[in-house]
Amino acid sequence: MRYDALLLLSFGGPEGPDDVMPFLENVTRGRGVPRARLESVAEHYHHFGGASPINRQNRELKAAIEADFAAGGLDLPVYWGNRNWDPFLADTLRQMKADGVRRAAAFVTSAYSGYSCCRQYLEDIDRARAEVEGAPEIDKLRIYFNHPGFVEPMIENTRAAYDRLPADLRAGARLVFTAHSVPFAQPGRELYVAELNDVAEVVAEGRPWELVYQSRSGPPSVPWLDPDVGDHLEKIHTDGAKAAVIVPIGFVSDHMEVKYDLDVEAAELAGRLGLRIERAATPGTHPKFVAMVRDLLLERDGTERPALGALGPRPDTCARTCCRGPK
Ligand SMILES: CC1=C(CCC(=O)O)c2cc3nc(cc4[nH]c(cc5[nH]c(cc1n2)c(C)c5CCC(=O)O)c(CCC(=O)O)c4C)C(CCC(=O)O)=C3C
Numbered sequence: 001m002r003y004d005a006l007l008l009l010s011f012g013g014p015e016g017p018d019d020v021m022p023f024l025e026n027v028t029r030g031r032g033v034p035r036a037r038l039e040s041v042a043e044h045y046h047h048f049g050g051a052s053p054i055n056r057q058n059r060e061l062k063a064a065i066e067a068d069f070a071a072g073g074l075d076l077p078v079y080w081g082n083r084n085w086d087p088f089l090a091d092t093l094r095q096m097k098a099d100g101v102r103r104a105a106a107f108v109t110s111a112y113s114g115y116s117c118c119r120q121y122l123e124d125i126d127r128a129r130a131e132v133e134g135a136p137e138i139d140k141l142r143i144y145f146n147h148p149g150f151v152e153p154m155i156e157n158t159r160a161a162y163d164r165l166p167a168d169l170r171a172g173a174r175l176v177f178t179a180h181s182v183p184f185a186q187p188g189r190e191l192y193v194a195e196l197n198d199v200a201e202v203v204a205e206g207r208p209w210e211l212v213y214q215s216r217s218g219p220p221s222v223p224w225l226d227p228d229v230g231d232h233l234e235k236i237h238t239d240g241a242k243a244a245v246i247v248p249i250g251f252v253s254d255h256m257e258v259k260y261d262l263d264v265e266a267a268e269l270a271g272r273l274g275l276r277i278e279r280a281a282t283p284g285t286h287p288k289f290v291a292m293v294r295d296l297l298l299e300r301d302g303t304e305r306p307a308l309g310a311l312g313p314r315p316d317t318c319a320r321t322c323c324r325g326p327k
Pocket residue numbers: 011012013014024027028031033037038041052053054109110111116117180181182183215216217218250251252255256257
């Protein structure tokens with residue numbers, strides 16, 4: 001084992017009402033998100049008492065990874081750091097250094113390629129390391145959108161969502177995959193879209209399906225990936241659909257974008273339309289997803305690199321050109 005720690009690297013989220021605005025300002029600094037959008041997203045967090053579910057989910061994931069390492073005889077400490085909120089990555093690196101960690105592998109809670117999911121985390125690592133003299137070296141583990149540990153829980157959760165539909169609605173239910181929208185001009189967008197389509201085809205298990213986007217945040221003048229999930233639900237309702245299974249294929253846990261934009265907003269819309277929807281769970285702390293983290297670590301020492309779908313495993317280190325950030 002060439003690493004002496006695992007770093008769980010995530011987005012971060014507010015833990016109470018006073019954190020909401022400072023958190024949103026961290027997320028959107030320099031990104032041209034309109035103030036009105038920030039204020040409406042703040043309301044999503046206030047709807048849940050000002051706390052994002054993502055921190056609890058990361059604490060649970062960290063505990064599950066620790067238990068899985070222990071059960072697998074892997075004696076490696078696990079640390080957790082975020083891009084946008086406490087525990088901030090630089091503080092975590094300071095702690096790792098104090099504990100004598102010299103080289104760590106990073107597992108990021110985003111499964112896909114593209115600037116927001118991948119390159120931005122590499123930039124976060126560079127920036128945080130530059131802040132901490134003598135910081136450990138950090139290798140980001142490969143992108144895992146098509147690893148069976150991510151895809152198989154998605155398949156199981158999709159089947160379970162079908163099973164929750166009334167039997168008479170199952171056969172006619174539309175299968176709708178959803179992912180976070182990004183600006184059309186975002187570096188790596190083509191690869192992000194290709195990967196989403198590749199996994200959707202596997203998870204659909206032969207059913208017809210469609211891929212839509214959610215949680216768009218830029219000004220209307222800037223094109224983002226579409227169609228939007230809400231517009232799409234209205235369209236399939238107009239087409240005569242009675243039910244749909246919604247699979248948040250773009251996300252690894254049931255955080256705010258899932259809990260609000262799907263379980264509140266899309267659910268309200270579907271209720272108004274009289275469209276029955278069931279939302280599939282995300283991998284979260286599914287045992288296969290947790291075990292994948294250990295597999296990704298061990299494959300660095302030459303074991304198999306499993307991948308489902310047609311695209312094949314991504315390389316360990318992505319080329320600087322594949323989803324370059326803003327210059
Ligand atoms: C592709 C993608 C993922 C999926 C991959 C992954 O899962 O990582 C993702 C995840 C997440 N996005 C999250 C939250 C937010 N994203 C925002 C804004 C943005 N997201 C973007 C992209 C993505 N984001 C983009 C291009 C922007 C515009 C600003 C910019 O160019 O960066 C904003 C600002 C307000 C708004 O405009 O919505 C918030 C609050 C949370 C935490 C939720 C919680 O608290 O539970 C998570 C996991």
